[in-house]
Every structure is written in structure tokens, then in C-alpha cells.
Amino acid sequence: MKYTISQNNWGEFNGQQIFIYQLTNSNGVKVSVTNFGAAIQSLSVPDHAGNMVDVVLGYDDLQGYIDDQFYIGTVVGRFANRIAGGKVLINGTTHQLTVKDGGFHHHGGKVGFNKKVWKPQSFTNEDGVGVILEYMSEDGEEGFPGNLTTTVTYTLNNQNQLIVDFDAVTDQSTLINLTQHAYxxxxxHNAGSILDHQLQLPLTNYLPVNAMQVPEGTLTPVSGTPFDFIEPTAIGERINEDNAQLILSRGYDHSWVVKKQDSDELKLAATVFEPISKRTLNVFTTEPGIHIYTGNFLDETITGKQKSSYPFRSGLCLETQHYPDAPNKPHFPSTLLNPGERFKSRTVFEFGVND
Known part of the structure; x- marks a missing residue:
């Protein structure tokens, strides 16, 4: 039952102290988290022979995260993914969010939660070891109304689960859609292509996207498409097919439907199996969707940990979240948060081996 935690100075950003925390469970699983961008910096888990390897992409130092353009390991918010047009109507008032070239709001705006300094607090209890990180996003930040206070709690337990809990409150009606963007x-982390990983999604519908790469609005059956992962399938088996959706996104960069309505129920959203190491990853979430991204914009110019390069499709993102463009799709689960309400979500990354 022994858990340990260490805290080390990791530098400064805009006069604020940055720390890195290492969490360890009784099985030797180690997770490192920093309060810059609430990033998961490393995550070491055993293979079938007990060998511990770091299985998330990341950087060796703070400067890597300051310079990062790929949201590697960070928390994305206030609004993960895309909102078409960037104009949103909230309780009768129109708000203009910051937009990228192409005319859409993306991953929280120009300076999203992934570039913020979070207030940290570590803990150890009978359920695990972890860090609570808090950030207060001021009214008007990136165009969003309301002072929004968000916490993310990372907990590592002896079941080799990394639990990610989000909690948020606001003083004005606003929008929220948070995700953990680990690759x-x-x-x-430096093993190259993820195309041999076997992916299983026990999910029957996905969200096709338009040219702006926001959902068209239909919940479309995966049957008969390259988006059918009901049975375990190598990610690379169909990724290069002549399919308009895959060509548009340079691979998988789509959301699957975990639930059609919000609920607190923790559901299995994805299982990943790596055939050489025999490592497995199960993803459980209370979120209505999971966005699968196959690292289609990574390239060899990225220098990661241990001077590794992170080439095209060398990382797999399993982003549990609400559906993209939900503010423009009233039939999607709502991303509206009102004063007096709490936004809460939980995602569990559970590691194991399958001999």
C-alpha cells in the first residue's frame, strides 16, 4: 500500500514557480506531473516481463512545454477541440471567441489552459497519491464570459490506474469542455509509430466532420467504415484507405459517441494493446465522447525526452470530452455551465498487460 511523492523546482514562468511532482505506487508505476499546463510529463508502467518504460510523449524541461505547439500531455481548456465560427450565443448574448486561421475556435484559444500556471497541492491517502491543480480563468479570457475556477486532480492508485478528475465552477454562464491531451x-515514448497498436472502441457511432473539421452534426454508425473498432484492430490497418474523412484529417482525428446524454456513469470508452510489450490501456470515462487522434501533425522536428524525435503518428491521444462544436449543435450534450452548478468529469487510464 506504500505510496510516495516528491516535489522539485522545475523553473519559473512569468515570475511564477513551476514544480514537477513524481507519484509512485507500490508496484513501481511512476507518474510525473507539472503545474505548467497541468501536464503529465512522464508515465512509467511495466510490460509483460516487468520492464518499466515511459509510455507518454513529453519534454525533459520546462522550456519544452513553453515552446510546445502540440498540447503534449497538457490539460486543454476552457474549450477543447473546435467551435465553428468562434461566435457563441450564451443565454441570449453573443460572445466572440478567439479564432485561428480558418475561422474556428480551437483548444481554448491563443493562450489556453495548456500554457497556464496552475496552483498545486499534493496529497497521499488510502486511495492513492496525487496532485490537485487549480486555475482561475478570468472573465473575458479568450472571449469566454465568467470567472471560471477549474481544478484537475491526478490520482495514482495501486490498481495501476491514473485517475483524472475535473471540477469547475463559474460566476457567469459560460462554456466548458476539458480534456487531458496525453500522447x-x-x-x-520514443518507440516510433503507433500504427501497430491494437485499438478497440466498444462504440457504434462516430461524428463525421466537415471541411473545417467540426462535426457535421450526425451520429453516424461505424459499421462498414474504417471507423469500426468494435473488434480490436491495428490502428494502421485502414488509416491510409481512400476515405474522405481520413484524407481530410490525415488519419484519425475524430470523436466517437460514448453516450448520447450526460451522466455520471463511468463507461469503458477504449482499450489499447501493444503487441510487443503486451501492455494494455483501458480508458473509462463519464464524458459523452472520446476523440481519437493519431498524431497526424507530429514530425521529426520535435525534440522530446532524451533527445528523442516524435515523428508522424508516433503518439495516440485518447481525449475524453464533450462533442466538438457542441455550442452550435443543440442536440449534442450541452457544454453550458451556469452559476451555482458544478462541472465534474472523471477519466480513468488503467494500465495492465495481456499475455
Whole structure:
């Protein structure tokens, strides 16, 4: 039952102290978290022979995260993914969010939660070891109304689960859609392509996107498409097919429907298996969707940990979240948060081996 935690100074950003925390469970699983961008910096888990390897992409130092353009390991908010047009109507008032070239709001705006300094607090209890990180996003930040206070709690337990809990409150009606943007490679962060990973999604519908790469609005059956992962399938088996959706996104960069309505129920959203190491990853979530991104914009110019390069499709993101463009799709689960309400979500990343 022994858990340990260490805290070390990791530098400064805009006069604020940055720390890195290492969490360890009784099985030797180690997770490192920093309060810059609430990033998961490393995550070491055993393979079938007990060998510990770091299975998330990341950087060796703070400067890597300051310069990062790929949201590697960070928390994305206030609003993960895309909102078409960037104009949103909230309780009868129109708000203009910051937009990218192409005319859409993306991953929280120009300076999203992934570039913020979070207030940290570590803990150890009978359920695990972890860090609570808090950030207060001021009214008007990136165009969003309301002072929004968000906490993310990372907990590592002896079941080799990393639990990610989000909690948020606001003083004005606003929008929220948070996700953890870790890039996984179960063969090791510097092992190259993830196309041999077997992916299983027990999900029957996905969200096709338009040219802006926001959902068209239909919940479309996966049957007969390259988006059918009901049975375990190598990610690379169909990724290069002549399919308009895959061509548009340079691979998988789509949301699947975990639930059609909000609920507190923790559901299995994805299972990943790496055939050489035999490592497995199960993803459980209370969120209505999971966005699968196959690292289609990574390239060899990225220098990661241990001077590794992170080439095209060398990391797999399993982003549990609400559906993209929900503010423009009233039939999607709502991303509206009102004063007096709490936004809460939980995602569990559970690691194991399958001999």
C-alpha cells in the first residue's frame, strides 16, 4: 500500500514557480506531473516481463512545454477541440471567441489552459497519491464570459490506474469542455509509430466532420467504415484507405459517441494493446465522447525526452470530452455551465498487460 511523492523546482514562468511532482505506487508505476499546463510529463508502467518504460510523449524541461505547439500531455481548456465560427450565443448574448486561421475556435484559444500556471497541492491517502491543480480563468479570457475556477486532480492508485478528475465552477454562464491531451505510445515514448497498436472502441457511432473539421452534426454508425473498432484492430490497418474523412484529417482525428446524454456513469470508452510489450490501456470515462487522434501533425522536428524525435503518428491521444462544436449543435450534450452548478468529469487510464 506504500505510496510516495516528491516535489522539485522545475523553473519559473512569468515570475511564477513551476514544480514537477513524481507519484509512485507500490508496484513501481511512476507518474510525473507539472503545474505548467497541468501536464503529465512522464508515465512509467511495466510490460509483460516487468520492464518499466515511459509510455507518454513529453519534454525533459520546462522550456519544452513553453515552446510546445502540440498540447503534449497538457490539460486543454476552457474549450477543447473546435467551435465553428468562434461566435457563441450564451443565454441570449453573443460572445466572440478567439479564432485561428480558418475561422474556428480551437483548444481554448491563443493562450489556453495548456500554457497556464496552475496552483498545486499534493496529497497521499488510502486511495492513492496525487496532485490537485487549480486555475482561475478570468472573465473575458479568450472571449469566454465568467470567472471560471477549474481544478484537475491526478490520482495514482495501486490498481495501476491514473485517475483524472475535473471540477469547475463559474460566476457567469459560460462554456466548458476539458480534456487531458496525453500522447500515448505503449511501446515507449520514443518507440516510433503507433500504427501497430491494437485499438478497440466498444462504440457504434462516430461524428463525421466537415471541411473545417467540426462535426457535421450526425451520429453516424461505424459499421462498414474504417471507423469500426468494435473488434480490436491495428490502428494502421485502414488509416491510409481512400476515405474522405481520413484524407481530410490525415488519419484519425475524430470523436466517437460514448453516450448520447450526460451522466455520471463511468463507461469503458477504449482499450489499447501493444503487441510487443503486451501492455494494455483501458480508458473509462463519464464524458459523452472520446476523440481519437493519431498524431497526424507530429514530425521529426520535435525534440522530446532524451533527445528523442516524435515523428508522424508516433503518439495516440485518447481525449475524453464533450462533442466538438457542441455550442452550435443543440442536440449534442450541452457544454453550458451556469452559476451555482458544478462541472465534474472523471477519466480513468488503467494500465495492465495481456499475455
Amino acid at each position: 500515448f505510445n505503449l511501446a515507449g
